[in-house]
Amino acid sequence: xxxxxxFDTHAEIYDRARPPYPTALWQRLHDDGLLRHGTxxxxxxxxxxxxxxxxLQAGASVTAIEPGPALAARLRHRWPDTTIYIDNAETVPLxxxxxxxxxxxxxxxxxxxxxxxxRLHRTLVPNGHxxxxxxxxxxxxxxxxxxxxxxxxxxAHRSDQAPPRRPAELDTxxxxxxxxxxxxxxxxxxEQFSWTIELSTEQIHDLFTTFSNWNxxxxxxxxxxxxxxxxxxxxxxxxxLIILQRTPTPDDQPPAWEMPSK
Ligand SMILES: C[S@@+](CC[C@H](N)C(=O)[O-])C[C@H]1O[C@@H](n2cnc3c(N)ncnc32)[C@H](O)[C@@H]1O
Numbered sequence: 001x002x003x004x005x006x007f008d009t010h011a012e013i014y015d016r017a018r019p020p021y022p023t024a025l026w027q028r029l030h031d032d033g034l035l036r037h038g039t040x041x042x043x044x045x046x047x048x049x050x051x052x053x054x055x056l057q058a059g060a061s062v063t064a065i066e067p068g069p070a071l072a073a074r075l076r077h078r079w080p081d082t083t084i085y086i087d088n089a090e091t092v093p094l095x096x097x098x099x100x101x102x103x104x105x106x107x108x109x110x111x112x113x114x115x116x117x118x119r120l121h122r123t124l125v126p127n128g129h130x131x132x133x134x135x136x137x138x139x140x141x142x143x144x145x146x147x148x149x150x151x152x153x154x155x156a157h158r159s160d161q162a163p164p165r166r167p168a169e170l171d172t173x174x175x176x177x178x179x180x181x182x183x184x185x186x187x188x189x190x191e192q193f194s195w196t197i198e199l200s201t202e203q204i205h206d207l208f209t210t211f212s213n214w215n216x217x218x219x220x221x222x223x224x225x226x227x228x229x230x231x232x233x234x235x236x237x238x239x240x241l242i243i244l245q246r247t248p249t250p251d252d253q254p255p256a257w258e259m260p261s262k
Contacts, residue, residue, distance in 0.1 A: 005067070005068055007071060007210065007212065008069065008070045010210055011048065013209050013210055014048055014210045017206035018050055018135070018210060019135065019237070020050060020054075021050065021051060021054070021105065021135060022193045025193055025239060026058070028189075028191060029243075030058065032189065032243065034101050034243070035055060035101065038061075039055075039058070039061075039101055040061055040100045040101070041055050041060045041062045041099060041102070041103055042094070042099040042101075042102045043062055043063070043064045043065065043103045044065045044102065044103070044104045044107055044111065045089065045105075045106075045107025045110055046062075046065065046066045046071075046084075046105075046107075047068070047071050047105075048071050049075040051105035052064055052079050052082055056079055056082065060101075061081075061083075062081075062083070063085070063099070064082050064083065064085070065085050065088070066085075067086060067087060072084050072086045089111050089115075089116045090115040090119075094119055094122065094123040096122055097122075097124070097253075100125055101124075101129050101130075101131060102123070102124060102128070102130040102131070103131050104130075104131075106134040108175075108179075109134070113178055113179065113182075117182050117185065118182070120184070120246075121246055121247070125246075126248060126253070129188070129244060129245050129246065130179075130246070131243050132175070132179060132242045132243075133239055133242070134240065135239050136238045136239065136240070137207075137211075137235065137237060138151070138235070138237075139194050139237060140238065142196075145234070145235070147226060147233040147235065148235075150225035151222060154218050154221045154225075158213075172192070179242060179244055180244065183247060184246070185244035185245060185246060185247060187245075188244065189243040190240070190242050191240075192238060192240050193240075194239075195236075195239070196234050196235065196236050196237065197234070197235055197237060198232055198235075199226070199234075199235055200231060200232055201223050201231050204222055204226045204233065205219060205222070205223035208222045208223070
């Protein structure tokens with residue numbers, strides 16, 4: 001089982017190595033009215049603020065939950081307007097009916113969803129949403145590059161290991177099921193974004209160091225593969241986005257403008 005504090009150990013590398021989320025994803029959240037000036041966001045597993053920054057720049061206020069102290073320190077330094085709690089999504093005290101949008105950017109696979117989903121349901125306003133996405137290195141629809149082949153060879157020995165406890169990172173249908181089966185949320189939108197990025201030998205070394213399931217020897221092999229291919233590779237990324245809406249309950253208070261007049 002990968003260590004969730006792997007990222008904290010490599011906070012400085014994480015901060016510079018992970019590529020940003022695609023512009024089209026932010027546009028989708030904006031166009032759907034979920035991320036606007038004044039939107040109150042709770043972000044779970046915020047890391048160094050890769051998703052926090054664009055949300056603040058869109059005019060949202062962000063309360064970030066991040067268990068890694070080194071990651072949280074970088075987040076605070078880079079985005080001082082963020083309210084930060086160094087805690088887990090499962091344990092952080094959360095106010096009731098306070099946030100418009102909950103976000104988990106490349107983080108939901110770390111949570112105990114049976115605990116986190118009801119907590120999010122409580123902390124969101126009645127019409128609140130939960131946006132879940134992740135950057136996945138290697139787009140399955142893209143042509144297999146020489147580098148990709150080499151990556152597959154480096155990781156081939158892992159096939160005899162026990163199957164992962166959580167659904168595969170690319171299996172959006174399974175994720176939709178996991179996020180909705182408790183009844184706290186329904187899915188309103190699913191979209192996949194495909195994009196490419198050019199990465200140098202050093203960038204691949206840094207990036208793969210941040211992957212929680214890669215060891216140091218494998219990372220060196222991946223970087224060597226890039227060097228052998230001329231020092232640069234164009235890599236294909238894939239970013240699945242799942243937008244969920246909080247399920248209404250009989251206790252929900254209607255918005256003030258819907259209150260019957262006395
Ligand atoms: C792959 S990183 C993503 C960080 C950031 N959201 C981003 O987009 O770069 C996963 C993050 O989830 C955090 N994390 C792990 N377990 C968590 C938990 N139980 N509750 C909240 N955050 C958690 C890790 O510390 C790490 O910062």
